[in-house]
Amino acid sequence: xNMKINQVTIDALASLCKRRGFxxxxxxxxxxxxxxxxxxxxxxxxKRNIKDSWWQSVVQWRDDVVGLDAATxxxxxxxxxxxxxxxxxxxxxxCRQCKGRFRADLLLEDQGIELxxxxxxxxxxKLPANAKCPxxxxxxxxxxxxxxxxxxxxxxxxxxxxxAAYLRPETAQGIFVNFDNVLSVARKxxxxxxxxxxxxxxxxxxxxxYTFRSREFEQMELEFFIxxxxxxxxxxxxxxxxLDWYERIGLARANLDQYEYGKDELAHYASACxxxxxxxxxxxQELEGIAARxxxxxxxxxxxxxxxxxxxxxxxxxxxxxxVVEPSAGVDRIALAVLCEAYTVExxxxxxxxxxxxxxxxxxxxxxxxxxxxxxxxxxxxxxxKAAVFPLLKNRPELxxxxxxxxxxxKKRWPAFYDQTxxxxxRYRRQDEIGTPFGITVDFQSLxxxxxxxxxxxxxxxxxxxxxxxxxxxxEKIDE
Ligand code: GAP
Numbered sequence: 001x002n003m004k005i006n007q008v009t010i011d012a013l014a015s016l017c018k019r020r021g022f023x024x025x026x027x028x029x030x031x032x033x034x035x036x037x038x039x040x041x042x043x044x045x046x047k048r049n050i051k052d053s054w055w056q057s058v059v060q061w062r063d064d065v066v067g068l069d070a071a072t073x074x075x076x077x078x079x080x081x082x083x084x085x086x087x088x089x090x091x092x093x094x095c096r097q098c099k100g101r102f103r104a105d106l107l108l109e110d111q112g113i114e115l116x117x118x119x120x121x122x123x124x125x126k127l128p129a130n131a132k133c134p135x136x137x138x139x140x141x142x143x144x145x146x147x148x149x150x151x152x153x154x155x156x157x158x159x160x161x162x163x164a165a166y167l168r169p170e171t172a173q174g175i176f177v178n179f180d181n182v183l184s185v186a187r188k189x190x191x192x193x194x195x196x197x198x199x200x201x202x203x204x205x206x207x208x209x210y211t212f213r214s215r216e217f218e219q220m221e222l223e224f225f226i227x228x229x230x231x232x233x234x235x236x237x238x239x240x241x242x243l244d245w246y247e248r249i250g251l252a253r254a255n256l257d258q259y260e261y262g263k264d265e266l267a268h269y270a271s272a273c274x275x276x277x278x279x280x281x282x283x284x285q286e287l288e289g290i291a292a293r294x295x296x297x298x299x300x301x302x303x304x305x306x307x308x309x310x311x312x313x314x315x316x317x318x319x320x321x322x323x324v325v326e327p328s329a330g331v332d333r334i335a336l337a338v339l340c341e342a343y344t345v346e347x348x349x350x351x352x353x354x355x356x357x358x359x360x361x362x363x364x365x366x367x368x369x370x371x372x373x374x375x376x377x378x379x380x381x382x383x384x385x386k387a388a389v390f391p392l393l394k395n396r397p398e399l400x401x402x403x404x405x406x407x408x409x410x411k412k413r414w415p416a417f418y419d420q421t422x423x424x425x426x427r428y429r430r431q432d433e434i435g436t437p438f439g440i441t442v443d444f445q446s447l448x449x450x451x452x453x454x455x456x457x458x459x460x461x462x463x464x465x466x467x468x469x470x471x472x473x474x475x476e477k478i479d480e
Pocket of ligand 1: 169170171172202204212213215218221286287288326329330331332
């Protein structure tokens, strides 16, 4: 297992995220609201970089996928057709003693009580007699009741059943209902995909594990439409593509895993499903599901809308309802995995010299001559700031002027940070803690020969490089 994962706890990570502006509790000044999170100045950059990287690899770098941005509220009939109105439920139990409310399957899992697998078993979940309330310990729980996870709202001024609508619980349905629209404008032949990034809302019974299970979150979903019969090949293709992407954004292969659904666990219309899992501090958990869903969604929308939604293959003269492979990922979960992966505690020589960096031993004293540093080892392409620029001394106008002009040049191309306050070692440490991969220091030699020191976050090595060469060097390292 990766050393870094051993070091991070969710408490330590959440404290860093708040202190440095990655993630804040939503409505904190009013005591917070469970299941909702806000991303601060650094968190918003991190999330944007994750989404940009996904969009590049799934849409922009391919010829066979186009994008979409559908509204978050859709016609209520969409959710009848998709099955969410009837079936998008979790089993909920109440404690008769303390009045706590819990998700029954998670409660049993936490108490080590084996659940029968399979979609029917989960729907008809029964509580065994030894199940107890996780809050007060009473063995006095109600039988599970189905609780619909969709947030309900009303359109227009009258709040009655005729104006009821739902915040979308997934982005996917926006894609299916636009299938004909996109097909008619995108000049694509099957196989081709439609991708979308956007907010989804689920009224989770027990939001938990920090941002992992939230009530408002973002999804990145692709519906890849294929010819019936090619499902298994395309499914395997997308599982591999997506695993490769997770490695490219810096998640170690050793911390990734996959779970393949057994035949009895699949929805009746699906022919395959693989979850991509990440080794979080609270266990191996899902980042993304990749399902071969047959033509279930299009056939349901055909039935409910009366529109044909068929594809006409001009080469073969065939007419058919396409099948679909759906890689569906959560941005917030990926951001959390990236934060966990990046979080590293090390012992470094006090003078910030290169070499001899040691992994911190939890519970041990820092050796003499060393200090502890927390460093976020983001892949450069995901780091919120790519570079920080420092004049060695703030009271020397010639150093400040050169540093500012380098900063002005860099920030036009990448998010960058300028810092002139405090000892240079402390400035490096502040950037280490937010994961800035490169530090550029302007010193007296810079004024003589137009060079700066370029400090590398992970190795702490410092190179002397020419100022005109900086953009090229950074570009190569950020995009590699
Ligand atoms: N269209 C298929 C679909 O929505 P899902 O497995 O329910 O499938 C896909 O959701 C992904 O969305 C999950 O793998 C996860 O990353 C993310 N996700 C789902 N529920 C979430 C929640 N409550 N909080 C954060 N992310 C969530």
